[in-house]
Amino acid sequence: MSDHHFPQTTEPLRVAIRRLRWFRTAFAQQLAEVTAETGVRFTLDDRKLAAAFVQWLRHVEAQKPGDRTQRRAYFDFASGLMLRDLLRDLPITAGPLPLDADLSRAEYYWPEGFACTVFCLNMHAAVVEQEFDASTTTTPKFFDIRHWWSFRENVTEDANTAIGFFDVFVGLEPEWQIPDSFRLRLDRALIAKKNAERLSA
Template structure:
């Protein structure tokens, strides 16, 4: 199953890099991603918009605190910001997926990433789709889902680790994007490899 079905649709949004900072855009695109992702799977999804608003508010606060560093490495910053959004979605848990029937597109007994953790798969799909679309809009290299995203076991590990420590969501998102996480501090921007390689670390890290 394609992990980024939303990307072609959000690419139609004018000035997506700024529109993605608006809650109304998040609500529309989040729901649309669910419609596309769960179509024909036998899964239905219910969205708690209050929890989604909570996730967005926390993400926006963290984004505003770090956006002054975006120009150090614009490409990696977009990936980082998407990873932060993923973290907040996992914490707020605005999505509840339920099975209407057995997944009709999957032969009996075959494992699939979506079946392991529908909510986490949907959150990741949303964040990756938006990040890829923003980078394409900016004329930059887009992240492509790494092979690890096709491994059902990866999603089980993702779920277990973020349940214990939500901060690891940023690192798992890096893995999905084919990047090397900093597991010691996955949510710390200036400790990311792409930023350290620039040789422009901020003096004040408080």
């Protein structure tokens, strides 16, 4: 996975990413980087990408918290939602794999899923760095093909599970029951924190 290179913008990334044109350019640029690293080419369907963007935008705008202390959790959540909407509409199609492609590697096992996930992870890392001056890490599970088997199978049945897998890849506690609710996510986090405090008291 490459460092996060995104198109230049005079706006904060959290604003730029909510503009379809910049979003499209950033996504296409990431695809080109994945292609350069893996040899897998992608065809991008602009109409499907716009549909995924509109869905994502509406969900993140509707669940934007009023409390500024929840911003970091909200950015984590918004990145997982982005992955869900990209995987649900799947605006890309991978071309043929290189002859020496190793199918035990995620980028060849599920090229479309890998490319969308890399985009969301890099976008998340870039926004977190810009907004919070913090770095993010990718857990070893991201590199474990067994997680990708489960990821692909679950997302095919229910796209919402992509949010949980995104959390797993960035080292957050996943919410599997109703993953697309930011409010529920916060409530669960609060309960977990209280339980931990009670145990340590």
